[in-house]
Each structure stands twice: as C-alpha cells, then as structure tokens.
Amino acid sequence: MTHCIVVDDEPLARQLIVSYIDQLPNLHCLGSYANALDALAALNSHPVEVLFLDIDMPGISGMSFIRSIKHIPKVVFITAHAEFAVEAFELEAADYLVKPVSFDRFLKSVQKITQPTRPEASDTPPASHIFIKVDKRLVKVDFAEIRYIEAMGDYLKIHIAGATMVSYMTIGKMEALLPANRFIRIHRSTIIHADFIQYVEGNYVAVAGAQLAIGLTYKEGMLKRLG
Incomplete structure (x- = not known):
C-alpha cells in the first residue's frame, strides 16, 4: 500500500x-x-x-x-x-x-x-578474471587464483597460487575491480579472497598459510560477511 x-x-x-x-x-x-x-x-x-x-x-x-x-x-x-x-x-x-x-x-x-523497477536481464556472464599490468605485460589472472592482495604505497603485491606478482595500482582501484561477493577488504592495505580463509583469531585472519592483520575499522564488516 x-x-x-x-x-x-x-x-x-x-x-x-x-x-x-x-x-x-x-x-x-x-x-x-x-x-x-x-x-x-x-x-x-x-x-x-x-x-x-x-x-x-x-x-x-x-x-x-x-x-x-x-x-x-x-x-x-x-x-x-x-x-x-x-x-x-x-x-x-x-x-x-x-x-x-x-x-x-x-x-x-x-x-x-x-511499480518496482526490475533490473534489465543480461546475457553477459560475470567476469572470471582480471588483467593486471606486471612490468610491461598485461597478465590475465583468474579471480579463483588470487589468495590475497597487499598494498605497498601505489604498488600491489598480488599473491596467487604458487607465486606473487607486483603491479602499479592502488588498492582502492583494485577493490573496485574485484567481485564484492568473493573478496573482503580487511585492512586499509589488505584484501583477501573469502574462499581461502582458514580461521579468524583475535585481530588476525589466516589466509592460504599467511597470518594477516585485521584493521579495527574493517573488522565488524568482515565478521558480518562471514556470518
């Protein structure tokens, strides 16, 4: 009504x-x-x-x-x-x-x-990858391969299965390119892939063998995402 x-x-x-x-x-x-x-x-x-x-x-x-x-x-x-x-x-x-x-x-x-507006149906499947500039190359990286991402000023360390890539990009720009239903910002300098979380203890989260700090302003949002 x-x-x-x-x-x-x-x-x-x-x-x-x-x-x-x-x-x-x-x-x-x-x-x-x-x-x-x-x-x-x-x-x-x-x-x-x-x-x-x-x-x-x-x-x-x-x-x-x-x-x-x-x-x-x-x-x-x-x-x-x-x-x-x-x-x-x-x-x-x-x-x-x-x-x-x-x-x-x-x-x-x-x-x-x-009448409620309905989003237009799209035949385009959601993206499964991203192209990241590494040195002078654009390297295709599947979202499923990314474990976590760390910022170092204007550079990023992108940790994937068995390797680490360095790219000139801010973490804010990277966050905007990642699917929000799969990745979680846990710190002003860290994004993690939710599928690779092993455990959360105190102000740290273990992801693919690495223990990463959780920022105080990000902790509540991260815990809500995890249910």
Whole structure:
C-alpha cells in the first residue's frame, strides 16, 4: 500500500484527485490540504510515499515547498501551467500532470511511481578474471587464483597460487575491480579472497598459510560477511 497526500488550494481539483485515489486499491490517501503549511504538518506526522502537489498556490508555492523540506517523498506536480515542467523535473519530480487531469493520465502516473523497477536481464556472464599490468605485460589472472592482495604505497603485491606478482595500482582501484561477493577488504592495505580463509583469531585472519592483520575499522564488516 502506497500512502499519499494531496495539496491543492482549489477544492474541486483536490476532490477530483482524491476521488481518483479512492478508486485504486494500491493507494491510500492520508489527507488532502489546501496549503503547504498544513501539508508540512501531515508529512511530519505520517510516513508519506507520494505527494500530489499543486504548483500555483497562495503563500508558499509548490516549488518553494519542495525546496524547503528535507525528506522529500515522490512528487507528482499537478498544475494548470505547463510552463513549469522543466523546473519541476529539475526538482526530480516523479511526474507532471496538467489540469484538467483525466483518470487515464492519472493512472499512468501512479503506475509509473508505484511499480518496482526490475533490473534489465543480461546475457553477459560475470567476469572470471582480471588483467593486471606486471612490468610491461598485461597478465590475465583468474579471480579463483588470487589468495590475497597487499598494498605497498601505489604498488600491489598480488599473491596467487604458487607465486606473487607486483603491479602499479592502488588498492582502492583494485577493490573496485574485484567481485564484492568473493573478496573482503580487511585492512586499509589488505584484501583477501573469502574462499581461502582458514580461521579468524583475535585481530588476525589466516589466509592460504599467511597470518594477516585485521584493521579495527574493517573488522565488524568482515565478521558480518562471514556470518
């Protein structure tokens, strides 16, 4: 259920939008108000997901009202003035309806703001490797081969199965390239592959035979990842 309020100084316009809301089972109108000050009190009293708001109102306009509040719900501007559309979308309005508003147009707006967005399906499989510059070569390294990574200033020591490579790269850049579901930052200078953790004891974690220090600011996050 999506909770909303209606703000419009014109009684008939306000009643029309409320009547539209009442026809939709997924919307619940918490109240309708003739001015921004009354609407502000309602926003502070109840959680509101959608605000249907007139622009041209006496006292505080709809635009000024949105600029004045900290926690802004999704806003659908409803106005007789089409020329405010650009300014409305600069305020990240969810939609902009011009009076008189038909039920069909209102319904499209509601569907737009209440239906959850689904991520687009991708046929591209997740990457299984990374290319790392070592000396003058780009070396392909499978994520499954990496045990842990240590920073040395602007250089990295990448420990893989049976070998160590040195690459000119910051640890922050490396962290952004690694799959977050497999690698854990345990220190400002250390990233580990979760699959190779042997045990955690105190402020240290054993990974592939190496005992690595856990930074105090990273420990809680690491333990949460480990469950």
